[in-house]
Structures are given as C-alpha cells and as structure tokens.
Amino acid sequence: MVKRKRLLILGGTGEAADLAAKAGTISGVEVITSLAGRTRQAAISSTPGRIGGFGGVAGLREYLQEQEIDYLIDATHPFAAQISGNAAQAADDCNIPRLMLLRPAWEMIPGDNWIEVKSNEAAARVLPSLARRIFLTIGRQELANYAHLKNLWFLMRMIEPPLPDTPVPPGKLLLEKGAFSLESERSLLGEYDIGAIVSKNSGGDATYGKIIAARELGLPVVMVQRPLMPNGEKVTDVETALSWLKNRLLV
Ligand code: NAP
Numbered sequence: 001m002v003k004r005k006r007l008l009i010l011g012g013t014g015e016a017a018d019l020a021a022k023a024g025t026i027s028g029v030e031v032i033t034s035l036a037g038r039t040r041q042a043a044i045s046s047t048p049g050r051i052g053g054f055g056g057v058a059g060l061r062e063y064l065q066e067q068e069i070d071y072l073i074d075a076t077h078p079f080a081a082q083i084s085g086n087a088a089q090a091a092d093d094c095n096i097p098r099l100m101l102l103r104p105a106w107e108m109i110p111g112d113n114w115i116e117v118k119s120n121e122a123a124a125r126v127l128p129s130l131a132r133r134i135f136l137t138i139g140r141q142e143l144a145n146y147a148h149l150k151n152l153w154f155l156m157r158m159i160e161p162p163l164p165d166t167p168v169p170p171g172k173l174l175l176e177k178g179a180f181s182l183e184s185e186r187s188l189l190g191e192y193d194i195g196a197i198v199s200k201n202s203g204g205d206a207t208y209g210k211i212i213a214a215r216e217l218g219l220p221v222v223m224v225q226r227p228l229m230p231n232g233e234k235v236t237d238v239e240t241a242l243s244w245l246k247n248r249l250l251v
Contacts, residue, residue, distance in 0.1 A: 002028065004028050004029060004030040005028060005029055005030070005070040005071065005249060006029075006030050006032065006067065006068060006069050006070050006071075007023055007029055007030065007031050007032070007069075007070065007071045007072075007073065007245065008032050008034060008064070008067070008069045008071070008072045008073070009023070009031060009032070009033045009034070009049075009072075009073050009075055010034050010072070010073070010074045010075060010076045010083060010084075010087055011033045011034060011035050011049070011075055011076065012035055012036055012038070012075075012076050012077055012080065013075055013076065013077050013103075014204075014206065015075050015101055015103060015237075015238055016033065016075035016076070016101070017033075018238050019073065019075055019101065019238045019241055019242070020033045020049075022238065022242055023073075023242060023245060026242075026245070026246065026249070028249065029245070029249070031048065032048060032049050032050065032067070032069075033048070033049035033050075034049055034050050034051075034054075035049065035050075035051050035052075036051075036052070036053065036080075036083070037051040037052045038160065039159050039160055054086070056086060057086045057089045057090050057093075060086050060087065060090040061090040061093050061094055064090055064091065064094045064096055065094060069094075069096060070096065070097075071096065071097050071098075071099075071245060071248055072087060072091045072096050072097070072098045072099075073098070073099045073100075073101055073241055073244075073245070074087045074088075074098065074099070074100045074101065075100075075101040075241070077202065078102055078103065078105070078200075078201075078202060078203060078226050078227075078229075079200055079202065079226065079227060081227035081228065081229065084100065084229050084230055085230050087230075088230035088231070088232055089230075097248055098232055098233070099232070099233050099234070099235060099241060099244050099245075100229060100230075100232055100233065100234045100235070101234075101235055101236075101237075101238065101241045102229065102234055102235075102236060103202075103203040103204045103236060103237075104203050104236050105201045105203045105226055106201055106202075106203055106208065106211060106223075108223075109215075111215045112211070112214075112215050112221065113214075113215075113218065113219070113220045113221065114220070114221050114222075114223045115130075115220060115221070115222045115223065116223050116225055117222060117223070117224055117225065118224075118225055119145075119224065120138060120142040120145040120146070120198075120224060121145050122224075123138075123145070123146075123198050123222045123224055124145050124146050124148075124149060126222055127146075127149060127152060127196065127198070127222065128149065128151070128152065130195065130196040130220050130222070131152075131194075131195025131196035131219075131220070132151070132152055132153060132195060133152070133153045133154075133155070133192065133193050133194050133195050133196075134152055134153070134154050134155070134171075134194065134195070134196050134197070134198060135154075135155045135157070135188070135189065135192070135194045135196070135197045135198070135210070136154045136155065136156045136157070136169075136171075136198050137157050137197065137198065137199050137200075137207070137210060138198055138199070138200055138224065139158050139159075139200075140158040140159075140160060140161070140162045140163070140166070143156065143162055143166055143167070143168050143169065144166055144167045144168075146169040146198075147167035147168055147169050148169075149169050149170075150169070150170060152169065152170070152171075153170055153171050154169045154170065154171030154172075155171055155172055155174060155188075155192045155194060156168070156169070156171055156172065156173050156174065157173075157174040157175075157176055158173070158174075158175065159175065159176070159177045160175070161173065161175060172192075178206040178207045179205070179206035179207070179209075180206070180207060180209045180210065181209055182209040182212050182213060184209070185209040185210045185212075185213040186209075186213040186216065186217075189210075189213055189214070189217060189219065190217075194219065195219065195220075196219060196220045196221070196222065197210055197211075197214050197219060197220070197221045197222070198221075198222045198224070199211065199221055199222070199223055199224065200223075200224045200226075201223050201224065201225055201226055
C-alpha cells in the first residue's frame with residue numbers, strides 16, 4: 001500500500017480550518033492541524049491534530065522528523081511572526097516544502113483616516129492626542145502596552161480574558177469572537193461614544209466591519225502594521241494553497 005503524504009498545517013485561523021477540511025478530502029493526503037491552544041475553542045476542536053507549542057525551532061524540527069511530515073503549510077495569523085519564523089527555519093533544516101498562506105492586508109481607501117504605526121507601543125503613544133474613548137481591538141496579548149494610559153477609557157474586545165496579572169488599562173472588556181457585522185460595529189461605536197479605534201492590520205472580512213464603520217463616522221483608526229514574515233513561497237487564499245499541494249503531490 002502506498003503511504004499517504006502527511007501535511008502539517010500550522011493553524012489558528014479560519015483559513016487554516018478551511019484548508020484542513022479541503023485538503024483532507026484529497027486522496028493520498030493525511031492532514032494534521034497544529035494549534036497553539038490559546039483559546040478554549042482549540043481545546044474542543046474536532047480537527048485531527050495536536051495542540052500546544054513545539055518548543056522552539058528544535059522542538060518543531062524534531063516533530064517534523066518524528067512524524068515524517070512531507071509538507072508544511074503555515075496558515076497562522078499574519079501577526080503570529082514567531083511561529084512562522086520557527087517554521088521557516090525548521091522546514092528548511094529538514095528540507096520539507098513549506099508554503100505560507102497569508103490573507104491580504106487591508107488597504108487604506110478614500111474616506112479612511114488611518115494612522116499607521118509599527119507596534120502597539122507606538123499606537124499607545126499617539127492615542128492621547130486623538131480621543132478619550134478608545135475601541136481597542138488588538139487581542140489580549142498586547143494590552144499591557146496601554147495600561148499606563150489612565151486618563152483614557154478603553155472598550156477592549158478579545159476572545160479570551162486577559163491572563164491573571166496582565167496590566168489592563170481602564171475601561172470595559174468585551175469577550176467576543178468575530179465575525180462582526182457592519183451594523184453591530186456601527187451601533188457599538190455609537191453606544192460607547194468611541195472617538196478612535198486601534199486595530200491590527202489583520203486583513204479579511206470577519207473584522208473589517210469596524211474599519212468601514214470608522215470610515216462612515218469619520219473616526220481615526222490607529223492601524224498596527226504587520227510584522228515581517230520569513231522569506232518563502234506565499235499565497236493569499238485557500239484555493240491557491242490547495243493547488244500548491246496538488247502540484248507537489250504530482251512530483
Ligand atoms: P507567535 O507569537 O507567533 O508564537 C508564539 C509561540 O506559540 C510559538 O513560538 C509556538 O511555541 C506557539 N505557537 C504559535 N502558533 C502555533 C501553532 N499553530 N501550533 C503550535 N504552536 C504554536 O503566535 P501568537 O501570535 O501568539 O499566535 C498564537 C496562535 O494564535 C497562532 O496559531 C495564530 O495563528 C493564532 N492567532 C493569532 C493572532 C494574533 O493576532 N497574533 C490572531 C488570531 C489567531 P513553540 O516555540 O513552543 O513552538
């Protein structure tokens with residue numbers, strides 16, 4: 001019997017889940033999805049796979065070898081730079097073909113009032129000059145960068161609550177997971193009298209409603225730019241990632 005080819009998908013995004021479901025239907029392919037395990041949803045995921053860090057580049061290299069992985073698709077979030085760098089190094093070391101699936105970044109269009117910054121630290125520096133009531137949609141990991149801004153009020157939206165002992169700025173936590181409609185984002189901004197938004201340039205449709213709502217209301221958006229990703233083949237959608245995989249299977 002011919003051994004099935006093993007595809008490791010580094011996940012944590014909607015695209016990764018979609019890719020896993022579709023790649024799993026290709027004959028001769030066995031899919032393993034890896035999740036960092038940051039959310040409770042990960043713990044109950046029904047996708048065949050594994051959960052938790054590998055232990056840096058060395059741990060990932062060991063995993064790739066032990067599990068006899070044939071292909072690696074890094075479909076992690078555009079801001080998950082650490083795992084993408086580790087994946088690049090480990091896959092190169094093991095001579096395993098690797099693809100990055102990265103959804104396109106949002107582009108500023110007429111009517112947008114974006115202040116583009118390189119980091120959350122830089123975002124925190126510009127906020128006091130913009131507004132007093134801020135919608136902070138950067139997740140829970142970077143909250144501490146804003147904790148010193150005691151004169152501002154923050155509406156902070158994230159999937160899971162901040163870890164204990166994380167310094168949190170004054171305001172209210174909203175524990176919610178997208179997608180968020182334009183209508184609900186519009187009414188949220190009005191309900192909380194928001195004067196500015198902080199967002200990562202995550203791209204995709206699921207969280208774009210707040211950007212449209214900000215444009216409609218003339219609100220500034222402090223947009224945290226994406227971190228640099230490693231070199232290597234990149235595609236922007238699931239179908240092209242599947243074509244890449246199918247082409248590899250033909251070789
Ligand atoms: P990160 O900073 O790039 O990675 C930190 C560490 O977490 C990695 O070194 C690795 O630990 C572990 N890790 C990350 N992704 C993993 C995966 N898919 N499988 C196994 N281990 C993983 O990542 P992050 O920004 O914390 O994001 C964590 C996960 O959440 C990613 O899978 C990402 O797709 C998802 N996510 C992130 C964001 C975001 O804004 N950053 C948003 C939505 C979803 P070891 O070094 O021990 O291997």
